[in-house]
Amino acid sequence: MSVNDEATGRQNAATYDSAFMKACRREPVPHTPVWFMRQAGRSLPEYRKVREGTAMLESCMMPELVTEITLQPVRRHGVDAAIYFSDIVVPLKAIGIDLDIKPGVGPVVEQPIRSRADLARLRDLTPEDVSYVTEAIGMLTRELGETPLIGFAGAPFTLASYLVEGGPSRNHEHTKAMMYGDPQLWADLLDRLAEITGAFLKVQIEAGASAVQLFDSWVGALAPADYRRSVMPASTKVFDAVAGYGVPRIHFGVGTGELLGLLGEAGADVVGVDWRVPLDEAARRVGPGKALQGNIDPAVLFSSREAVEAKADEVLAAASGLEGHIFNLGHGVLPSTDPDALTRLVEYVHTRTA
C-alpha cells in the first residue's frame, strides 16, 4: 500500500512502520535500529571497486552509481536505514561554487568566501540544479522496499567553515574571524546557506527520503553562547523549512557535549551524540521529547570482538531508559575499518534488543 499523505511523505506504509522510523518517533520498536554514519564508502571493497576511476563529486552526480553505493551497506550489513550517498558540498557545487573533493584531504574551495561581494556567488538552489538527486532517490526508494532512506545536508556553520577557510580546518580561524568581527556579514552568509540547505533537503524529501540528517560536524568548536547567537538561527531555519513534511529530522555534530541541549532546541526530532557523552547523560542535557542517536567510538571497531560487544552493551545500557534510541557510531566509519566487524555489530545489537 502506498501512503502519500502529509504525515508520511512519499514513503510506503511498511517504511513508515520500520524500526528506524518508530525509534525516531519514540514509539516502541521490535529491536533497536542500527545504521552507521559513512556506512557507504571506503571501508567496503565493493565501494572501492565501483568508484575506481571516478572522482568523488562526479560519482555523486551519477544516479545509477549512487544507487549501487547506497545499497551496498544495506545488503552487506543488514542495517535498518540507508543514507543517500553524496557529500555535504554537493549543493554548493550545484549552484556553481568552484570546489573539489581532494582524496585524503576533503572539500577544497578555489576562491574562499570572505567578503560581502563573495556572498553574491551563493545563489538559490532549484530542484533542476540537482535533478540527479531526484532521479537517484526515485531509483533507490524502489530498490529499498521498506528500508528507510535518510537524506542529508551539511548545516550552515559546517558549510561556512569549508567556504570561508577554503578547505578543511583545525581552528576555523577565518570563519570565527568573520563571525566575531563582521556579525552582519556572517549572519547573511549563514542565512544564504540555510536557504540553500533547506531547498536541498526539500528536494530529497519530495523525491522520497524518509528522514533527514543535518550534519553540523565542526560546530563543537563553538561555545554555547556563540552557537545560540550566531549559528542556531540558521540551523533552525533549515529545520523549519522541512517541518511541514513530518519526516524525522536528525541533528548531529562532533564534540558537542556542551551544545546537546541547543542542538535539540534548534528544531531536531533526534539528536546525534558522539562517544564523549554517555547516552543517559546526553538525554538529561537534551531534555524530554527527543530521540537520541549514537554512540560507539568508531575506533572501538579496531579492537577485539569481545571489546566491541562490551562497548555495545555499555551503549545499550545507557540507552535503556530512553524513549527512542537509534544505534550508531559517534562519528563516521573510519576508512580502514574491517567491514565484518560492522556486520557483526548490527547482528549483535539486533539480537540483544529483540
Ligand SMILES: Cc1c2[nH]c(c1CCC(=O)O)Cc1[nH]c(c(CCC(=O)O)c1C)Cc1[nH]c(c(CCC(=O)O)c1C)Cc1[nH]c(c(C)c1CCC(=O)O)C2
Ligand atoms: C564533514 C563532512 C564532509 N562530508 C560529509 C561530512 C559530514 C559527516 C562527517 O562529519 O563525517 C558527509 C558525507 N560524505 C559522504 C557521506 C556518505 C554517506 C554515508 O554516510 O555513507 C556523507 C554523509 C561520502 C564521502 N565524502 C568523502 C568521501 C571519501 C572520498 C572517496 O571515497 O574517494 C566519501 C565516501 C570526502 C569527504 N567529504 C568531507 C570529508 C571530510 C571527506 C573525507 C576526505 C577524505 O578522507 O578523503 C566533508
